[in-house]
Amino acid sequence: MSHEAGWAHAPGAMRGPAWLTPPADPNALVPHLWSQTAHKVDGELHVGGLAIPELVANVNTPAYVLDEEDFRSRARAFRDAFSSYDVFYAGKAFLCIAVATWVAEEGLCLDVCSNSELTVALRAGFDPARIGYHGNNKSTADLRRAVAAGVGRIVVDSLDEIERLESLTAEPGMTAKVMIRVTAGVEAHTHEYIATAHEDQKFGFSITSGDALDAARRVLAAPGIELLGLHSHIGSQIFDSSGFEVAARRVLALQARISEELGVTLPEMDLGGGFGIAYTTQDDPADPAQLATEMTKIVEHECRALGIPEPRLSIEPGRAIVGPAMCTVYTVGTVKQVHLDGGAVRTYVSVDGGMSDNIRTALYDADYSCTVASRASEAVPVLARVVGKHCEAGDILVKDEFLPGDVRPGDLLAVPGTGAYCRSMASNYNHALRPPVVAVRDGVARVVVRRETEDDLLATDMGDVR
Template sequence: MTHEAGWAHAPGALRGPAWLREPADPNALVPSLWSGTATKTDGDLTVGGVALADLAAEFNTPAYVLDEEDFRARARAFRDAFADYDVYYAGKAFLCTTVAAWVADEGLSLDVCSSGELTVALRAGFDPARIGYHGNNKSYPDLRRAVTAGVGRIVVDSFVEIERLAQLTADLGTTASVMVRVTAGVEAHTHEYIATAHEDQKFGFSITSGDVLEAVRRVVAADGLELRGLHSHIGSQIFDSSGFEVAARRVLALHARVASELGVTMPEMDLGGGFGIAYTTQDDPSEPATLAAEMSEIVAHECRALGIERPRLSIEPGRAIVGPAMCTLYTVGTVKPVALDGGAVRTYVSVDGGMSDNIRTALYDADYSCTLASRASDAPPILTRVVGKHCEAGDIVVKDEFLPADVAPGDLLAVPGTGAYCRSMASNYNHALRPPVIAVRDGVARVVVRRETEDDLLATDMGAS
């Protein structure tokens, strides 16, 4: 029986998380969750001037839909807000040759953390002098590739890497620009797997130990290494500048200490970034201009207190550029109401993708939103769980979302905010074929990463005839 205050108040009803509110209109978009060109007309979702129903008809589903105009606008927003910084786009969030070209066009630098990412960047014609190379276990071949390519800076993460890089530059008779990664001991308010500045984790040299000064000494002592500065990164999906205040104070104090004790004035410093995006209505990210003003004031204040000149700064926005610029389009396969204890019913909506194209829900317990993308509905909203097609109980795409009660097989669903780490972390689990990335702009759709085929699956299977 329906409760007078709404279905969610009826005995045995599932209510979902406290932050999720039943919408007045389950067809409506929440603009803060979508790329800038996303609109709905009579229930049909359009991105970049392309109706997603038409895109599904041409390219099939699942598919990642990348809004070029939105991507470029976000890149420019960070470039302009941090005009006196070097802004490094995070290749690990999502990288292909087309995106690398967009990053170059918009005047940003590029951060890579593997030889594969470097290969993509170089194939796109990206200026290697504007590339930074990260990673906690860079092999000798990795470092050799970076040095011979002319990468602008290598962020060293251990004494072993310093030794390898010193030997490599001596063997090649060349030099390499280096930054030393430090862990500032800051607990970022984010998932423990993406918090990277606390003491007990794999990255960098602890700022509270003597290791970081020893690392600086070894870099300075190596003839082939040019020390550019310190690198700090407190985590990912960070919504404000508060964590950077403590990190900047500690890293700038170390910067000053290196100058006074070792007589080395480092010209640069990287403050990291990892700025957050809105996956659901509970998220409230800061604008680039706000972050820039607050972070610049923090640095200026600390430099005044220490009596030092401000070094050249760089930041890494992380997912904040590509994350909101992409959505994932699925086709509904089944809708299954499941009776639970207490008389509650959970409605499972199964789509033709899942954890092979978005592992973040299973890996990080991440929250996402979604919308019916192919039609309007007059049905009331019901709380649903959107799941994938993989043989795993944890194969969940959207844990809780209100969809029209008449959602049915054949409907299209779109999940916003999938630009960062979804395609990058995609897999062939259950031998699924990884979806294509379709860039859209001004009514034109083009494939920038094609859909995998069964031939791709068999290409590395040496037993295949």
């Protein structure tokens, strides 16, 4: 599992990235990559009090294994660290009825980005007043559903959306509470596809151009819309608070200008979040308490400097709650040694899943780790690439990882940190059946999202309708 250790490379052996070194103990886990209950017993991975081979015997592979206690513990950690804030769980990372129930029970709020996510939340009995509705292209039907359900806030993203809300709230009994999403011009140190506060992208109103102030003026003039405050989100997989300092300064300066020019003191502000998790040993996530201390000081300092009252704050931890709480388990199907130029050999380990259950490596060039979950091995580790079964050269799950040299068909491989955006972005590519999500806690497993079946796929196929 990518431990720091010395290694004498054999002639022709593949060398991985400079940071990747063979493990001192090839059967051990790197604790901060895994959920809190994960450990090994005689080489077998255990999660939530269950041995993974035993679980797989009942649910087959691939399967997402969700550590309920880990999820709840991380939710509580953010709730307690940010005790004076509203903490919004990101439904887009992963959402099902069970997870929405856990989020409510742990005292968090919930972000949704579509009517379908809203449906899941409401089916779980989630209080709509604690739901925020995101999205850059909400239709009139989307907004009508959100307003009718009584969601606590709609994060508006365009003048078209404001116009739609103006029309809706002109109807009897229809009112809306909104936050204006602003772009603060901050370049988050993350992948370009998940950096969301620079100017040239689809989200929000630019502070620099004056669009954000114009949006506030427009909302404040609408009698059926209540403006709660401003919303800023600089991106995802962020490990420190430096970007938030710049963003908060710019957003609070706008808040002060709204107060001065429009005569309104906005009661709330959302700092966003998108806090990072550890996918490999190179990732060093910040502790929630540390983040809370730093971000609170930033806001206090800026408000004092501007002479404005501190608004009630919200954050959105993003993947930081569910990401580490889940791993994905696969069965090895084939192992192939490929001879490269210069005499080097790369070991390709093919498993029974792939980009249909985790698109992030192909989409974001994301790095992951993995371990053999079904047995111990004394074999010398080899640098391997874990790939899927799909008809794409880019169908890669783990680009580089040291695995036992005797890795073989039938072995179980587990990939940690797959709770966020893996099941939620899963597809039916090659007509793959999306895997189940199995929640484990105190030695008990329960399927919270069942595996798809071929009947599910055929249910939407209308046949030859001529």
